[in-house]
Amino acid sequence: MASTVEKLAKSRVRIEATVEAQDFMKAIETAYQKTRGRYAVQGFRRGRAPRAIIERFYGKEVFYEDAIEELWRDAFESAIAEHDLSVVSAPTVNVRHAVEGEPVTLIMECAVYPEVKLGQYKGVEVVNIVPEVTDEQVEAVIERERNNLVRYIEADRPIENGDRITFDYKGRVGEEYFEGGEAKGAQLDIGSGRFIPGFEEAMIGIPKEEEREISVTFPEEYHAEDLAGKKAVFEVLVHEIRYPEYPDVDDEFAKDVSDFDTLAEWKADIKENMLKDAQRRATATMQNEALGKIADGCEMEIPEIMIEGQIDRLLENLQNRLAYNGLTLEMYCQYAGVTLDDLREQNREEAQRRVKNQVALDEVTKVENITATPEEIAAKTAEYAQYVGKSVEEFEASASEDEKKYLEEDVIIDKTLDFILENAVKVDAPQEPVQEEDKK
Known part of the structure; x- marks a missing residue:
C-alpha cells in the first residue's frame, strides 16, 4: 500500500495511505460475510439475504465502515514499516475517499516516539556522594535483633x-x-x-x-x-x-542470630553490607541527577499520551501501596479531599520528568550504540532467577519472550546509566553559608 507521512506538532504524524480498489472490494465482501446477520430483510431469514439486497435496503455504503475496519490495521502496519515509525498510540482513522471500484484514501493520525536533539550528555556536573556507615548505625541493627529476642x-x-x-x-x-x-x-x-x-x-x-x-x-x-x-x-x-x-550482646548472641562465631565478625559483615547498600543508593542518586540534567538539556516534544500513560502507572503504584493498608484510591481521595482528576494533575509534573528522563536515556543509548552482550544477559538472567527462587534452567524454560526481552533491556539501561555517571563530573556539595553568629 502506498503511503505518505506528514509530521505534526507534539510528536504526532498524519499518515495518508491508499488502498487499492480490489482490496477495498475484498474487504466489503468480508464485511458482508461477517455482519450480514445484523440486517433484517423482508422475505429472507436473518443472515440469508444476498449482499445486493441488503445494499438496496440499507444503502450502498452499508458495509463500508466494517470494510474500513478490516483494512486500516494492515495499512497502518504497512506505513509503520515503510517509514520506520515508532508509534506510541493507536491512530484515529478517517476516510477521505471511499467508492466501490476505486482506490480508498485513509487518513490516520497517531503519536510517535519523540525525536530528540541531544544536548550535553558528557561532563554534566553531579554532587559527589561518598557513602558512610557509622558505628551507631551498625549498633542500631544489632539493637533491632536484640529487641526481636526480648x-x-x-x-x-x-x-x-x-x-x-x-x-x-x-x-x-x-x-x-x-x-x-x-x-x-x-x-x-x-x-x-x-x-x-x-x-x-x-x-x-x-x-x-x-x-x-x-x-x-x-x-x-x-x-x-x-x-x-x-x-x-x-x-x-x-x-x-x-x-x-534482653540478651547480652556478645559472641553467643552473634552465633544465635548470624552465621558468624564472634560479635566482631558479625559487626564487620553488617557494616560491609550496609556500605554496599549505601553505595548502590548513592550511585542511583548521582545517576538520576546526571540523567535529569541531560534531559533538561534536550530538545523534545513529548506526546500527551506518554505523559498520561506515566500518570496511570504512578497512580497504579499508589493504589498498590494503599492496598497493603486496606485502602482504595477512592478512599484516599476522600480522605485527602481531592478528586481523581486532581490526583492526576498533582502527578503530572513527576510524570513529565520521568518520561523526559526515559527519552533522554534512550537517546544516549542510541547515540553511543550501547548493547547487551550474551554474557551480560546470562548474568542478569541468573540474578533474576535467584530473585524469583528458580534455577537458571527452570527460569529460562518458563520465561516468555517478553521476559527475556525485558532482561536484555534492563542490562542496556544499567550500562547506559553507568556510562552517564562515568562521564559525569563529580563535584563537592556546596557549603552552607556561615552565619555571623556562628563566627563568634
Missing part, C-alpha cells in the same frame, strides 16, 4: 516505664462513656506512645488489680472530631505487668 518476665510490683501490661480500660467525657473507648485484656508497652499523650505516663506506678482513674486531654487534631481537644477520664484495671529482659 523476653517479658512477670513482675510483682507497680508499673515502670518499658513494662508490657495487660489491662482493661473504659473512657468517658464527663459522665458519658464514648464509643470505642472500652477494651478488656488490652496490651500496651509503656513508653511506646501508642495511646493518647499523657496516658502512658499516668499509668506508671499503678499496681496490679487496683482500679484507678486517669485524666487526659485528647489532642486538638484527634481523628474523632467529637473527642478532639476534650478532657476525658479512663477507668483502668491492670491484670499483668511484665518487664523486658
Whole structure:
C-alpha cells in the first residue's frame, strides 16, 4: 500500500495511505460475510439475504465502515514499516475517499516516539556522594535483633516505664462513656506512645488489680472530631505487668542470630553490607541527577499520551501501596479531599520528568550504540532467577519472550546509566553559608 507521512506538532504524524480498489472490494465482501446477520430483510431469514439486497435496503455504503475496519490495521502496519515509525498510540482513522471500484484514501493520525536533539550528555556536573556507615548505625541493627529476642518476665510490683501490661480500660467525657473507648485484656508497652499523650505516663506506678482513674486531654487534631481537644477520664484495671529482659550482646548472641562465631565478625559483615547498600543508593542518586540534567538539556516534544500513560502507572503504584493498608484510591481521595482528576494533575509534573528522563536515556543509548552482550544477559538472567527462587534452567524454560526481552533491556539501561555517571563530573556539595553568629 502506498503511503505518505506528514509530521505534526507534539510528536504526532498524519499518515495518508491508499488502498487499492480490489482490496477495498475484498474487504466489503468480508464485511458482508461477517455482519450480514445484523440486517433484517423482508422475505429472507436473518443472515440469508444476498449482499445486493441488503445494499438496496440499507444503502450502498452499508458495509463500508466494517470494510474500513478490516483494512486500516494492515495499512497502518504497512506505513509503520515503510517509514520506520515508532508509534506510541493507536491512530484515529478517517476516510477521505471511499467508492466501490476505486482506490480508498485513509487518513490516520497517531503519536510517535519523540525525536530528540541531544544536548550535553558528557561532563554534566553531579554532587559527589561518598557513602558512610557509622558505628551507631551498625549498633542500631544489632539493637533491632536484640529487641526481636526480648523476653517479658512477670513482675510483682507497680508499673515502670518499658513494662508490657495487660489491662482493661473504659473512657468517658464527663459522665458519658464514648464509643470505642472500652477494651478488656488490652496490651500496651509503656513508653511506646501508642495511646493518647499523657496516658502512658499516668499509668506508671499503678499496681496490679487496683482500679484507678486517669485524666487526659485528647489532642486538638484527634481523628474523632467529637473527642478532639476534650478532657476525658479512663477507668483502668491492670491484670499483668511484665518487664523486658534482653540478651547480652556478645559472641553467643552473634552465633544465635548470624552465621558468624564472634560479635566482631558479625559487626564487620553488617557494616560491609550496609556500605554496599549505601553505595548502590548513592550511585542511583548521582545517576538520576546526571540523567535529569541531560534531559533538561534536550530538545523534545513529548506526546500527551506518554505523559498520561506515566500518570496511570504512578497512580497504579499508589493504589498498590494503599492496598497493603486496606485502602482504595477512592478512599484516599476522600480522605485527602481531592478528586481523581486532581490526583492526576498533582502527578503530572513527576510524570513529565520521568518520561523526559526515559527519552533522554534512550537517546544516549542510541547515540553511543550501547548493547547487551550474551554474557551480560546470562548474568542478569541468573540474578533474576535467584530473585524469583528458580534455577537458571527452570527460569529460562518458563520465561516468555517478553521476559527475556525485558532482561536484555534492563542490562542496556544499567550500562547506559553507568556510562552517564562515568562521564559525569563529580563535584563537592556546596557549603552552607556561615552565619555571623556562628563566627563568634
